[in-house]
Amino acid sequence: MFQESTKKTNLSELGEFALIEKLTNAFTVKNQTTQKGIGDDAAVINVGKELMLISTDMLVEGIHFDLVYSPLKHLGFKAISTNVSDIAAMNGIAKQVTVSLAVSSKYTIEALEELYQGIWLACEKFKVDLIGGDTTSSPTGLTISITVVGTVDPEKIVYRNTAKENDLIVVSGDLGGAYVGLQILEREKQVYLSSPGIQPELEGFDYILERQLKPEARVDLKELFEKLEVLPTSMIDVSDGLSSELHHICKQSNLGCVIFEEKIPIDPTTYQTARDLNLDPTVCALNGGEDYELLFTIPLNEYDKIKGNPNFTVIGHTTDKNSGLNLHSKSGTIVPILAQGWNSFNTNSH
Amino acid sequence: MFQESTKKTNLSELGEFALIEKLTNAFTVKNQTTQKGIGDDAAVINVGKELMLISTDMLVEGIHFDLVYSPLKHLGFKAISTNVSDIAAMNGIAKQVTVSLAVSSKYTIEALEELYQGIWLACEKFKVDLIGGDTTSSPTGLTISITVVGTVDPEKIVYRNTAKENDLIVVSGDLGGAYVGLQILEREKQVYLSSPGIQPELEGFDYILERQLKPEARVDLKELFEKLEVLPTSMIDVSDGLSSELHHICKQSNLGCVIFEEKIPIDPTTYQTARDLNLDPTVCALNGGEDYELLFTIPLNEYDKIKGNPNFTVIGHTTDKNSGLNLHSKSGTIVPILAQGWNSFNTNSH
Numbered sequence: 237m238f239q240e241s242t243k244k245t246n247l248s249e250l251g252e253f254a255l256i257e258k259l260t261n262a263f264t265v266k267n268q269t270t271q272k273g274i275g276d277d278a279a280v281i282n283v284g285k286e287l288m289l290i291s292t293d294m295l296v297e298g299i300h301f302d303l304v305y306s307p308l309k310h311l312g313f314k315a316i317s318t319n320v321s322d323i324a325a326m327n328g329i330a331k332q333v334t335v336s337l338a339v340s341s342k343y344t345i346e347a348l349e350e351l352y353q354g355i356w357l358a359c360e361k362f363k364v365d366l367i368g369g370d371t372t373s374s375p376t377g378l379t380i381s382i383t384v385v386g387t388v389d390p391e392k393i394v395y396r397n398t399a400k401e402n403d404l405i406v407v408s409g410d411l412g413g414a415y416v417g418l419q420i421l422e423r424e425k426q427v428y429l430s431s432p433g434i435q436p437e438l439e440g441f442d443y444i445l446e447r448q449l450k451p452e453a454r455v456d457l458k459e460l461f462e463k464l465e466v467l468p469t470s471m472i473d474v475s476d477g478l479s480s481e482l483h484h485i486c487k488q489s490n491l492g493c494v495i496f497e498e499k500i501p502i503d504p505t506t507y508q509t510a511r512d513l514n515l516d517p518t519v520c521a522l523n524g525g526e527d528y529e530l531l532f533t534i535p536l537n538e539y540d541k542i543k544g545n546p547n548f549t550v551i552g553h554t555t556d557k558n559s560g561l562n563l564h565s566k567s568g569t570i571v572p573i574l575a576q577g578w579n580s581f582n583t584n585s586h
Numbered sequence: 587m588f589q590e591s592t593k594k595t596n597l598s599e600l601g602e603f604a605l606i607e608k609l610t611n612a613f614t615v616k617n618q619t620t621q622k623g624i625g626d627d628a629a630v631i632n633v634g635k636e637l638m639l640i641s642t643d644m645l646v647e648g649i650h651f652d653l654v655y656s657p658l659k660h661l662g663f664k665a666i667s668t669n670v671s672d673i674a675a676m677n678g679i680a681k682q683v684t685v686s687l688a689v690s691s692k693y694t695i696e697a698l699e700e701l702y703q704g705i706w707l708a709c710e711k712f713k714v715d716l717i718g719g720d721t722t723s724s725p726t727g728l729t730i731s732i733t734v735v736g737t738v739d740p741e742k743i744v745y746r747n748t749a750k751e752n753d754l755i756v757v758s759g760d761l762g763g764a765y766v767g768l769q770i771l772e773r774e775k776q777v778y779l780s781s782p783g784i785q786p787e788l789e790g791f792d793y794i795l796e797r798q799l800k801p802e803a804r805v806d807l808k809e810l811f812e813k814l815e816v817l818p819t820s821m822i823d824v825s826d827g828l829s830s831e832l833h834h835i836c837k838q839s840n841l842g843c844v845i846f847e848e849k850i851p852i853d854p855t856t857y858q859t860a861r862d863l864n865l866d867p868t869v870c871a872l873n874g875g876e877d878y879e880l881l882f883t884i885p886l887n888e889y890d891k892i893k894g895n896p897n898f899t900v901i902g903h904t905t906d907k908n909s910g911l912n913l914h915s916k917s918g919t920i921v922p923i924l925a926q927g928w929n930s931f932n933t934n935s936h
Contacts, residue, residue, distance in 0.1 A: 245695040252721055255695065259702040263709060263716045267681045269737075270715040279717035281682060281735065284634040292733055294686040294720045331617045332631060336644040336731055345595040345605065352609040359613060365620040366613045367629035370644045370731075371602055379724070381686055381731035383642055385631065387619075 275488070276396050277325035277473060278386070287393055289386040291322035297377035304428070305421040308347055310449040311380075312354025318475065319384035320362045321453035321528045325473035326395070328388030329458065332367045333359065336381040338374035351380075362455055392467065394532070397488035399470035403533035405493060405552045406468075406542065408454050410501040411478055412517055415524025416509045417441065417448030423513075443505045451528040457547070464541045468532035477525035482561055483575040485533065492559040495552035495573065497566050522563075523576045625838070626746050627675035627823060628736070637743055639736040641672035647727035654778070655771040658697055660799040661730075662704025668825065669734035670712045671803035671878045675823035676745070678738030679808065682717045683709065686731040688724035712805055742817065744882070747838035749820035753883035755843060755902045756818075756892065758804050760851040761828055762867055765874025766859045767791065767798030773863075793855045801878040807897070814891045818882035827875035832911055833925040835883065842909040845902035845923065847916050872913075872923070 250258065260274055271287065272280035278291035293315070295301060301311055316333060323330040335355060339348065359366055364384070424436035438445060454473075461467060470489055472481045478500070486493050500521050510517040533554060534542065542548045552564075561573040600608065610624055621637065622630035628641035643665070645651060651661055666683060673680040685705060689698065709716055714734070774786035788795060804823075811817060820839055822831045828850070836843050850871050860867040883904060884892065892898045902914075911923040 243694075243696050247689065247691060247693060247695060247698075247723070250695065255698070256719070256721055258695070259698055259721075260716060262702075262706055265715050266709075266713045267715050270682055270717060273715060273717040274719070279682070279684070281638075281717070283636070283638060286633070288631075288633060288638065290682070290684060290718060290733070290735065292684045292686050292718060292720055292731070294688050294722050294729075294731055296688045296722055296724050296729075298725045299688075299723055332620055332629070332640070334629070334640060334642045334733060336642050338644050338646045338649075338729055339597065341597060343597060344593075345597060345600065345608070346593050348597070348605070348609055352612075356612055359616075363616045365615050365617050365623060366610060367620060367623040367631075368640060368642060369606070369624070370642055371606055371609075372644050372646055373597070373649055374646050374729070375648045376726050379644075379646075379688055379729050379731075381642070381644060381720075381729075383640070383684060383733040385640065 272395070277322040278328070280326070280393065286387045287390050289323050289326050289328045289388055290383065291319060292381065292383040293319050295380040297379065302425070304425050306449060308350040309354035309357070312351040313358045313450050315380050315382050316355055316358030316362065316364070317451055317453045318528060319382045320358070320364065320455060321473045321475070323384055323386035324453050324455050324458065325471050325530055326386070326388055327392050327458055327461070327468070327471060328386040330362055330364045330384050330386040330455070332365045332385040334368040334383045335366060336370040338372050338379040340374045340376050340378065343378060362453065394468050394471040396470055396472050396485050399485050399489035399491055399533040399554050400535065401491055401554055401556055402536055403469050403554045404536055404539060404550050405482070405495065405531070405533055405554060406548050406550050407474070407478070407501065407529055407531050408457055408547050409527070409529040410503045410506065411474065411527050411529060412502050412510065412521035412524050413444045413447035413506040414451060414526035415520045416506050416513070416515065417444035419513055419515065420445065420509065421448065441505065441509065443503060444509060448526065451526065453528055454530050457530055460547060464545070466534055466538055466541050468534055471530055471532040474527045474529045474531055475525055477523045477576065478531065479522040479573045480525070480575050481531045482573060485531070486554070486561055489554070490557050492555040492557050493552055493561050494555055494564060495562070496564045499549060499551040501549040522573070622745070627672040628678070630676070630743065636737045637740050639673050639676050639678045639738055640733065641669055642731065642733040643669050645730040647729065652775070654775050656799060658700040659704035659707070662701040663708045663800050665730050665732050666705055666708030666712065666714070667801055667803045668878060669732045670708070670714065670805060671823045671825070673734055673736035674803050674805050674808065675821050675880060676736070676738055677742050677808055677811070677818070677821060678736040680712055680714045680734050680736040680805070682715045682735040684718040684733045685716060686720040688722050688729040690724045690726050690728065693728060712803065744818045744821040746820055746822050746835050749835050749839035749841055749883040749904050750885065751841055751904055751906055752886055753819050753904045754886055754889060754900050755845065755881070755883055755904060756898050756900050757824070757828070757851065757879055757881050758807055758897050759877070759879040760853045760856065761824065761877050761879060762852050762860065762871035762874050763794045763797035763856040764801060764876035765870045766856050766863070766865065767794035769863055769865065770795065770859065771798065791855065791859065793853060794859060798876065801876065803878055804880050807880055810897060814895070816884055816888055816891050818884055821880055821882035824877045824879045824881055825875055827873045828881065829872040829923045830875070830925050831881045832923060835881070836904070836911055839904070840907050842905040842907050843902055843911050844905055844914060845912070846914045849899060849901040851899040
């Protein structure tokens with residue numbers, strides 16, 4: 237009754253990143269302790285000897301998760317793990333977490349206890365303390381908002397915008413599994429909805445289902461970097477998809493890149509299942525997201541330090557900005573890499 | 587399809603505080619830097635010379651706000667202000683904030699810009715930096731999750747659980763206004779819904795409407811405490827209602843209290859409007875909430891330091907635990923104070 241509206245622009249006309257930029261460009265920094273605001277995996281606060289890292293994520297039922305196939309315990313684990321991953325992507329260590337829930341009356345206390353069992357498991361695994369939160373009712377569904385706090389040595393922090401030209405581009409683990417796992421879950425959900433009596437066919441898909449339902453933040457890599465005496469020049473976690481993360485690093489570091497399709501690490505189960513579902517495994521790796529591996533750059537002359545390490549795959553290198561972002565396909569053609577990461581405003585499920 | 591449930595207990599069978607306790611009692615603290623977890627206005631992290639404070643709140647459309655009468659700009663301001671209030675309640679200074687939104691397609695970019703104008707105004711007023719957040723779509727409505735970060739000198743931090751017996755109980759400003767303002771807005775909403783052409787009658791209610799729609803965190807009191815050389819023995823902000831906050835301080839400090847009804851500060855507009863609406867002004871002050879004043883305790887022998895200060899009203903004193911929490915009514919009777927603060931799981935609007 238107090239509101240008047242004039243111009244109306246749909247949210248889907250802008251992507252998430254452009255929207256955030258539009259909404260926040262008037263904000264200026266007022267506190268000396270604010271070292272880095274919006275624009276990386278985590279914000280950075282200068283608190284003295286160490287830097288403090290803060291990152292936050294919002295998970296919405298029907299957008300980020302579907303309780304038909306996401307057990308609440310796994311959902312709780314994943315919610316913490318994906319936030320811890322943002323701290324790992326700054327080369328930091330997650331220490332504390334807050335968990336806020338908005339929950340409708342269809343949820344029972346027992347259901348929330350299951351969710352918190354998963355949160356507890358992740359807190360134990362990643363050695364983070366649950367220090368607060370807010371719990372409120374909601375007209376529909378479940379919304380989970382997590383904020384994670386971590387620390388990092390100022391000499392060891394790794395941003396997105398500090399890659400250099402001709403750096404090697406490296407990724408941990410393998411890609412595309414979480415997305416292909418989701419396709420299997422979606423397929424079985426359709427079968428279940430049409431014939432509720434039929435048991436879902438999930439045998440043989442353990443690896444990719446786990447990648448989707450219970451991803452583990454790569455908190456092990458910080459120690460490995462130290463052991464190998466490698467400090468990445470830039471880093472980001474693969475949450476929206478390889479192509480989207482490459483765009484973040486290249487745009488913020490003012491660079492281009494070349495990625496070799498044949499080098500992109502894809503697990504055999506991911507590869508075969510994608511093929512069986514008539515999906516291109518490379519596209520799943522580029523655009524699928526939710527792998528929560530770390531994507532980083534290192535100077536060319538440090539190649540020997542990571543060579544042969546089973547945790548890492550060199551997938552390409554950075555170039556000058558004008559060359560753009562390009563994929564050398566297996567067939568020998570060169571195609572531009574588009575930022576087709578997941579955008580919650582343009583899709584109905586993930 | 588993977589979920590099996592056995593026992594089912596409705597969320598409304600427990601209050602918010604009991605629910606949080608039930609869900610989080612298995613969690614143990616693993617990091618030395620975690621000085622205080624769940625259970626105060628903010629969590630406390632030891633980062634060296636200063637302590638860091640973290641607090642988080644979730645605001646859900648249809649539960650915490652109604653866009654029929656909450657202008658989005660005011661909503662943005664209030665979301666920041668109420669979080670800053672949690673830091674003020676620890677005697678700290680808010681420095682940074684993250685803002686996450688889950689927003690349905692009914693919202694336009696222009697609507698979100700209005701919301702962010704209010705967020706910007708509050709960030710300017712309270713000198714806090716917007717350092718991050720997450721923006722995602724939602725199947726219905728708007729959910730706002732805010733996390734605020736602040737700092738406090740370890741010698742100056744004020745907890746809830748440190749009140750002493752025979753301390754004076756003091757409140758800043760006046761109480762009940764935000765709740766009575768809400769009743770006016772609800773009344774005019776009903777008129778509007780039945781006859782959309784009629785202009786709402788809001789004249790003369792400016793003070794209580796502002797208390798409801800655009801409350802200001804009492805960030806001024808920290809400086810005033812220093813000037814008066816008073817350090818409260820305990821403190822909390824009045825978000826859920828005076829009675830609920832008294833219960834928090836008394837329970838956590840292992841005390842009882844006596845409050846004198848005639849001392850509870852109520853603004854004349856609040857008082858008269860409550861009467862006109864057939865509401866008891868004292869009940870509005872005790873149970874209404876959302877006043878965002880600070881409730882604190884000081885040693886009896888410091889009374890002279892705050893005596894006559896227009897910002898403060900002594901409303902009672904703490905007692906031994908066994909006496910319980912009691913209200914000396916104007917008529918001379920003594921009635922127990924029940925913890926009837928707002929519980930989002932038992933009501934449909936606020």
